[in-house]
Amino acid sequence: MxxxxxxxxxxxxxxxxxxxxxxxxxxxxxxxxxxxxxxxxxxxxxNPGLSAKDRIAVRAIKMAEESGKLKPGGTVIESTSGNTGFSLAIACIVMGYDCILCIPDKSSKEKISTLKSVGARVIVCPSNVKPEDPLSYYTQAKTLHDQTPNSVYINQYFNVANAEAHxxxxxxxxxxxxxxxxxxxxxxxxxxxxxxxxxxxxxxxxxxxxxxxxxxxxxxxxxxxxxxxxxxxxxxxxxxxxxxxxxxxxxxxxxxxxxxxxxxxxxxxxxxxxxxxxxxxxxxxxxxxxxxxxxxxxxxxxxxxxxxxxxxxxxxxxxxxxxxxxxxxxxxxxxxxxxxxxxxxxxxxxxxxxxxxxxxxxxx
Ligand SMILES: Cc1ncc(COP(=O)(O)O)c(C=O)c1O
CATH class of the missing domain: 3.40.50.1100 (Rossmann fold)
Structure with a gap:
């Protein structure tokens, strides 16, 4: 060639x-x-975020926009072991949103640093608590969403955009x-x-x-x-x-x-x-x-x-x-x-x- x-x-x-x-x-x-x-x-x-999760991030944000849940200047919130967070943080930069990520403390420190490197606000939560515990990364993400106007909780566990992207x-x-x-x-x-x-x-x-x-x-x-x-x-x-x-x-x-x-x-x-x-x-x-x-x-x-x-x-x-x-x-x-x-x-x-x-x- x-x-x-x-x-x-x-x-x-x-x-x-x-x-x-x-x-x-x-x-x-x-x-x-x-x-x-x-x-x-x-x-x-x-993938640009070094994982399969890039595939779901853009789709989930677009769906939130289309449904009216997310408006310009809004905030994307997620509970993540790291990869979905990194993909969302990258997508938020391109699409113009703030990003807050709750991550369990068993995730590697490299994952936590990379989230911060792409401008996300990161909250490290205890791993060995029940999902419904107020300190778990799931509950903290939900609570932050309740407290943050014009925010969306991506909730990759139940969000149809996830399986649909694949x-x-x-x-x-x-x-x-x-x-x-x-x-x-x-x-x-x-x-x-x-x-x-x-x-x-x-x-x-x-x-x-x-x-x-x-x-x-x-x-x-x-x-x-x-x-x-x-x-x-x-x-x-x-x-x-x-x-x-x-x-x-x-x-x-x-x-x-x-x-x-x-x-x-x-x-x-x-x-x-x-x-x-x-x-x-x-x-x-x-x-x-x-x-x-x-x-x-x-x-x-x-x-x-x-x-x-x-x-x-x-x-x-x-x-x-x-x-x-x-x-x-x-x-x-x-x-x-x-x-x-x-x-x-x-x-x-x-x-x-x-x-x-x-x-x-x-x-x-
Ligand atoms: C490194 C890694 N492996 C496997 C998985 C599992 O993929 P899924 O959540 O689509 O089941 C994930 C999800 O976050 C991941 O980040």
Whole structure:
């Protein structure tokens, strides 16, 4: 391609939010060889806010404008583990609104700093309280909305703009990028929007596409999917950010989901690190959760399948956590080299498939 063709193909965006979506799909060759199937990653950190949440932010604000709930000069308020907040803050700059974000204290400090960097007012709230507690990030966001004239509480858990955004963009992109050959779709569920919105579109194209939700140990979503009831005994504190919930969000549509897999904090952290080292894809904690889920369902997969995993965000948001060995040690994930090597069987399997020795230091 010469320079003239290159220039002709370059599209100039009018503002940064026009660059949302149309993220690449990448063949994960090492993982595919390891699991004996064909795995493709929808890499959502190519969005301007480094996450899939950019897709819902603009749509939610536009819907609030159209409904008359948000008028010029108004304020957008949200409870967020970080990514939706960052996407909303960027959209607010472009669309001319103030932005107030309530974030749980378990979110990484990188996420909190980035929200402030794009001009949002940030309120850090305790994580380990019930959603209805006056101090929870949900309740504080609602209270602020009640107290702030011309404000809108986005409420991504119940806002239809969330799943609709993925139905309108993520689903069609995956269908198009795979030429309709996708057989399995795996996504982490927090609000449920990414999973359910995309799944609804894919199921409408081909009802045989297998939809697999990924939940965290300590959350109620898988239990709800299996039993149609919220089982309080499922609840326990956990570290995974933005995966799972203590309640069932309205954006989770279990009618379009075939299966839920529950993954733990430790395995998910190691899988994210492995994805970075083995595939060169530097993704976030929940991406590790989705890769871990793949290993847990590996018996269901074979070489005739085309498996799409959605990787929600970028690893830079977790430098102080899963990509930090001191943090990993503090959580008890790395105790000693011998403990790690004996319990982490993937190392041996990698050696076999790649036919070369992968050193401990090479993996983490
Ligand atoms: C990093 C990350 N992973 C997964 C999710 C879950 O996506 P959803 O809320 O669409 O279920 C989120 C949502 O905030 C997220 O930020």
């Amino acid at each position: 010469n320079d003239t063709q290159q220039v002709a193909k370059t599209k100039i965006f009018d503002n940064i939010i026009e660059a949302v979506g149309n993220t690449p799909m990448v063949h994960l060759k090492t993982l595919s060889a390891l699991l004996g199937t064909n795995i493709y990653a929808k890499v959502e950190y190519f 139905y309108a963009s993520t689903g069609p992109e995956i269908w198009d990028q795979t030429d309709g050959a996708v057989t399995h779709y795996l996504a982490a569920a927090g609000t449920g929007g990414t999973l359910s919105g995309t799944a609804k579109y894919l199921k409408e194209q081909n009802s045989e596409v297998n939809i697999i939700g990924v939940d965290a140990v300590g959350s109620v979503l898988k239990g709800y999917f299996d039993t149609k009831a919220v089982n309080k005994e499922d609840l326990q504190p956990y570290l995974l950010e933005a995966v799972g919930k203590k309640f069932v969000p309205g954006n989770l549509n279990i009618d379009v989901i075939d299966q839920f897999v529950r993954v733990n904090d430790r395995d998910s952290a190691f899988r994210a690190r492995q994805l970075a080292k083995r595939e060169g894809i530097f993704a976030g904690y929940s991406s590790g959760a989705v890769i871990q889920a793949l290993f847990q369902i590996k018996d269901q997969l074979d070489e005739s399948h085309m498996v799409v995993v959605l990787l929600p965000d970028h690893g830079s948001k977790y430098l102080s956590k899963i990509y930090n060995n001191s943090w990993m040690q503090k959580q008890g994930f790395i105790k000693s080299i011998s403990q790690y090597t004996s319990s982490y069987k993937i190392q041996k399997r990698l050696e076999k498939v790649l036919n070369k020795y992968v050193k401990y230091n090479g993996l983490i």
